[in-house]
Amino acid sequence: MIKDLHEIYNNPDDYENKEITIQGWIRNHRKQKEIGFIDLNDGTDFRGIQLVYDKDLKNFEEIQKLHIGSALTVTGKLVKSARKEQLFELIITNIKLEGDCPEDYPIQPKRHTREFLREQAYLRPRTNLFSAVFRVRSVAAMAIHEYFQNNNYVYVHTPLITTADCEGSDQMFKITTLDYNNLPLDENKKVDLSKDLFGKQAYITGTGQLHGEAFAMAFKKIYTFGPTFRTENSNTKTHANEFWMIEPEIAFCDLNGLMDIEEEMLKYIVKYVLDKCPNEIEFFNKFVEKGLKEKLTSLINSTFKRITHKEAIDILKEAPNKWEFTPDYNEDIAKEHEKYLTEYFKVPVFITNWPKDIKAWYMKVNDDNKTVAAVDLEVPGAGELMGGSQREENYDKLMKRIEEMNIDKETVDWFCNLRKYGGCYHSGFGMGFERLLIYLTGVENIRDVIPFPRTPDNCDY
Amino acid sequence: MIKDLHEIYNNPDDYENKEITIQGWIRNHRKQKEIGFIDLNDGTDFRGIQLVYDKDLKNFEEIQKLHIGSALTVTGKLVKSARKEQLFELIITNIKLEGDCPEDYPIQPKRHTREFLREQAYLRPRTNLFSAVFRVRSVAAMAIHEYFQNNNYVYVHTPLITTADCEGSDQMFKITTLDYNNLPLDENKKVDLSKDLFGKQAYITGTGQLHGEAFAMAFKKIYTFGPTFRTENSNTKTHANEFWMIEPEIAFCDLNGLMDIEEEMLKYIVKYVLDKCPNEIEFFNKFVEKGLKEKLTSLINSTFKRITHKEAIDILKEAPNKWEFTPDYNEDIAKEHEKYLTEYFKVPVFITNWPKDIKAWYMKVNDDNKTVAAVDLEVPGAGELMGGSQREENYDKLMKRIEEMNIDKETVDWFCNLRKYGGCYHSGFGMGFERLLIYLTGVENIRDVIPFPRTPDNCDY
Numbered sequence: 031m032i033k034d035l036h037e038i039y040n041n042p043d044d045y046e047n048k049e050i051t052i053q054g055w056i057r058n059h060r061k062q063k064e065i066g067f068i069d070l071n072d073g074t075d076f077r078g079i080q081l082v083y084d085k086d087l088k089n090f091e092e093i094q095k096l097h098i099g100s101a102l103t104v105t106g107k108l109v110k111s112a113r114k115e116q117l118f119e120l121i122i123t124n125i126k127l128e129g130d131c132p133e134d135y136p137i138q139p140k141r142h143t144r145e146f147l148r149e150q151a152y153l154r155p156r157t158n159l160f161s162a163v164f165r166v167r168s169v170a171a172m173a174i175h176e177y178f179q180n181n182n183y184v185y186v187h188t189p190l191i192t193t194a195d196c197e198g199s200d201q202m203f204k205i206t207t208l209d210y211n212n213l214p215l216d217e218n219k220k221v222d223l224s225k226d227l228f229g230k231q232a233y234i235t236g237t238g239q240l241h242g243e244a245f246a247m248a249f250k251k252i253y254t255f256g257p258t259f260r261t262e263n264s265n266t267k268t269h270a271n272e273f274w275m276i277e278p279e280i281a282f283c284d285l286n287g288l289m290d291i292e293e294e295m296l297k298y299i300v301k302y303v304l305d306k307c308p309n310e311i312e313f314f315n316k317f318v319e320k321g322l323k324e325k326l327t328s329l330i331n332s333t334f335k336r337i338t339h340k341e342a343i344d345i346l347k348e349a350p351n352k353w354e355f356t357p358d359y360n361e362d363i364a365k366e367h368e369k370y371l372t373e374y375f376k377v378p379v380f381i382t383n384w385p386k387d388i389k390a391w392y393m394k395v396n397d398d399n400k401t402v403a404a405v406d407l408e409v410p411g412a413g414e415l416m417g418g419s420q421r422e423e424n425y426d427k428l429m430k431r432i433e434e435m436n437i438d439k440e441t442v443d444w445f446c447n448l449r450k451y452g453g454c455y456h457s458g459f460g461m462g463f464e465r466l467l468i469y470l471t472g473v474e475n476i477r478d479v480i481p482f483p484r485t486p487d488n489c490d491y
Numbered sequence: 492m493i494k495d496l497h498e499i500y501n502n503p504d505d506y507e508n509k510e511i512t513i514q515g516w517i518r519n520h521r522k523q524k525e526i527g528f529i530d531l532n533d534g535t536d537f538r539g540i541q542l543v544y545d546k547d548l549k550n551f552e553e554i555q556k557l558h559i560g561s562a563l564t565v566t567g568k569l570v571k572s573a574r575k576e577q578l579f580e581l582i583i584t585n586i587k588l589e590g591d592c593p594e595d596y597p598i599q600p601k602r603h604t605r606e607f608l609r610e611q612a613y614l615r616p617r618t619n620l621f622s623a624v625f626r627v628r629s630v631a632a633m634a635i636h637e638y639f640q641n642n643n644y645v646y647v648h649t650p651l652i653t654t655a656d657c658e659g660s661d662q663m664f665k666i667t668t669l670d671y672n673n674l675p676l677d678e679n680k681k682v683d684l685s686k687d688l689f690g691k692q693a694y695i696t697g698t699g700q701l702h703g704e705a706f707a708m709a710f711k712k713i714y715t716f717g718p719t720f721r722t723e724n725s726n727t728k729t730h731a732n733e734f735w736m737i738e739p740e741i742a743f744c745d746l747n748g749l750m751d752i753e754e755e756m757l758k759y760i761v762k763y764v765l766d767k768c769p770n771e772i773e774f775f776n777k778f779v780e781k782g783l784k785e786k787l788t789s790l791i792n793s794t795f796k797r798i799t800h801k802e803a804i805d806i807l808k809e810a811p812n813k814w815e816f817t818p819d820y821n822e823d824i825a826k827e828h829e830k831y832l833t834e835y836f837k838v839p840v841f842i843t844n845w846p847k848d849i850k851a852w853y854m855k856v857n858d859d860n861k862t863v864a865a866v867d868l869e870v871p872g873a874g875e876l877m878g879g880s881q882r883e884e885n886y887d888k889l890m891k892r893i894e895e896m897n898i899d900k901e902t903v904d905w906f907c908n909l910r911k912y913g914g915c916y917h918s919g920f921g922m923g924f925e926r927l928l929i930y931l932t933g934v935e936n937i938r939d940v941i942p943f944p945r946t947p948d949n950c951d952y
Binding site for chain 1 (some may be wrong): 497515533560561590592597616617622628629630632640646647648649650651665666667671681682689690693695702705706708709710711718722724732735743884906912914941942943944945947948949
């Protein structure tokens with residue numbers, strides 16, 4: 031019976047001193063005259079296993095020639111390892127080569143730079159670092175699904191293709207089936223988009239929020255979890271043109287209720303990942319971000335701070351720091367401010383009630399008519415992790431904002447109607463999944479937490 | 492404390508005869524002179540609850556004016572219902588109107604056609620049918636994640652944006668940030684795509700398989716679950732331009748192993764949905780597809796049949812039917828054939844070893860050099876539900892196929908290299924999520940199982 035290493039490590043008593051068969055790839059191979067040691071990794075667990083073989087095997091000579099990177103099926107007896115750093119080793123009785131690997135294989139048992147590995151995106155999950163990153167990505171995704179499903183949320187697949195330009199069409203990719211070199215023109219010599227598949231300009235979207243709200247008005251609590259796109263021509267550590275986002279939307283929920291959910295969700299995810307990926311977290315803690323484990327553990331046990339934007343600016347103005355950007359009651363806060371505030375409170379900080387002019391049109395305007403019921407969550411070491419708001423539920427007020435902010439009314443007509451048809455107070459937030467992963471792993475470049483990242487001029491693989 | 496109805500129905504003993512507060516929307520309102528009955532639905536459970544109020548309430552007159560569709564916060568005592576068809580009713584002590592709804596609200600307590608409701612895509616989840624469909628969609632998605640995560644698979648977010656045209660670029664949407672009415676031209680007066688964001692033509696993809704294989708060669712077992720796109724200009728009940736797909740890929744897995752996984756996964760999903768959505772399934776069984784429940788239950792307890800394409804054609808040729816399409820050893824099988832075969836065996840049927848010329852270039856060619864190790868799963872009442880294959884793991888054979896089938900070698904270079912670097916025998920399949928939902932719900936039009944469907948000339952909302 032072929033077993034996953036993960037299954038064996040989770041149930042050691044069932045397999046110790048038994049004969050087992052496993053399949054995986056050679057990470058390292060140390061040869062001595064009468065004995066050899068192969069580090070085999072099967073991908074189901076961060077930990078590989080050491081294979082021990084000796085001269086008694088009839089194909090000893092052949093085995094000694096096995097290359098790093100090769101795929102094997104191996105059978106042997108699982109025994110306690112003498113080495114402290116591993117639980118078991120496998121005393122080999124049979125090895126079968128399933129796929130060879132040449133000696134110029136790019137992934138060798140030595141330190142490769144992350145830049146080099148980015149060039150080998152299709153091979154890098156075979157390294158410790160990216161094995162850990164992408165397993166955490168998978169486990170964190172599951173944590174998110176579990177949290178919401180356990181709390182009666184409905185997972186909604188909001189559309190990626192949209193014709194609404196409600197968030198600014200210049201930030202969205204246009205999609206078409208037309209031939210660029212043979213575009214149909216209308217009577218004004220403009221491109222005739224009525225000839226395109228959807229009969230008008232279509233985009234791939236940067237948010238599912240509007241559609242999410244429609245479903246929240248039926249299911250009370252919904253979440254989305256899917257890819258989103260931005261055309262931003264920006265080469266920074268935190269920007270990618272394709273990334274994944276989680277956008278919950280909750281009916282009968284005000285800003286305080288929203289913060290409760292954000293806090294509970296984040297703690298759930300962090301706890302889940304600590305529980306399910308202890309070896310990965312140890313690895314990050316040792317080699318990527320010293321103190322990561324302590325950072326994550328203390329988050330679970332903390333109570334997040336809640337302050338208003340005004341209070342935040344007060345604190346920043348009183349700070350002894352020399353700011354590059356002067357704190358201002360009417361402005362956004364800068365990265366340096368975020369950093370100061372999270373270090374000041376030493377816990378995650380919710381900042382609420384932002385100046386309305388710097389926030390989105392659909393957010394609920396507070397009674398002061400100057401601020402909106404928005405909330406950003408600032409997390410120590412990661413900056414803004416989530417952004418959300420109570421939504422404007424009053425049809426007339428929403429219409430006023432749409433006019434003030436020059437939104438194309440027609441494309442969001444149905445969205446506004448939600449306020450007429452049993453619309454109630456409701457709130458929602460968005461969390462960039464990669465930003466969460468950067469926080470969870472300590473890996474600071476978004477290119478290193480996305481399997482095949484897309485950034486300007488970079489769409490290989 | 493405000494409660495979800497789902498929580499109350501799951502723990503009836505905790506709430507019976509207690510005072511509770513719930514929030515939701517009015518589905519129906521029946522008024523009598525001294526008493527009134529409101530059907531309230533809070534979206535967390537398929538079942539709503541009947542609110543009972545009488546003249547003793549000081550705002551009785553006001554309450555009697557409440558419109559269908561309005562949002563309410565209600566407090567009352569939860570008592571056993573006298574009516575057989577519901578567990579509880581709520582004897583109201585307080586009602587607060589959270590959001591009014593005009594009398595011309597499109598969703599009234601009567602039968603609406605599905606065509607009409609498609610026009611009201613943003614409101615239709617408030618009906619019984621679409622409430623059931625989209626909750627099953629959410630629960631089935633969770634079943635899929637659970638199945639794979641429980642079995643040590645890694646969830647991989649393969650990229651949506653791609654520059655590889657390996658599956659035929661004419662089937663993919665082109666994406667761009669260029670202005671159609673002001674396109675940059677190169678020296679040959681062709682559109683200069685080097686000026687576009689990625690420096691070349693980019694598409695949104697129809698599959699994550701190739702990228703999935705790269706990750707399977709590191710994690711052994713992976714799955715994808717995300718949106719996919721096709722430009723197909725086709726208005727049928729089963730085509731949409733945007734849909735979701737699940738694509739598992741498994742290293743050290745042959746065609747038989749793949750069928751084992753497909754069978755186990757499908758049974759897991761069906762059982763999960765039957766367990767978690769009994770009321771939704773009852774509803775479909777009664778109003779959408781008579782016999783649905785029996786169909787699903789019998790699937791769980793069946794053993795799927797496995798036959799070769801040749802055996803399938805033999806059976807079809809011997810059948811008494813007059814075929815529109817003559818069964819042919821070198822051809823695909825038609826819908827009428829699928830139907831016959833699943834009725835013939837009365838269980839899901841795996842058909843293996845297809846003529847290589849009608850299948851994809853990356854499938855493993857069998858020793859006969861005529862067929863490939865491909866498998867389609869045909870399910871009674873739904874036709875083809877999954878399609879998969881063992882992949883060609885031999886580099887030279889794959890190269891030969893690439894030449895034979897005129898694939899652009901350069902764009903799949905890295906994919907082919909996977910065969911050189913410890914490539915082992917491996918297999919994978921794809922399942923269209925909407926096809927699964929059509930099977931699970933009995934709803935036969937793909938437009939009715941996607942929240943906001945995109946089809947040719949139809950991209951509203």
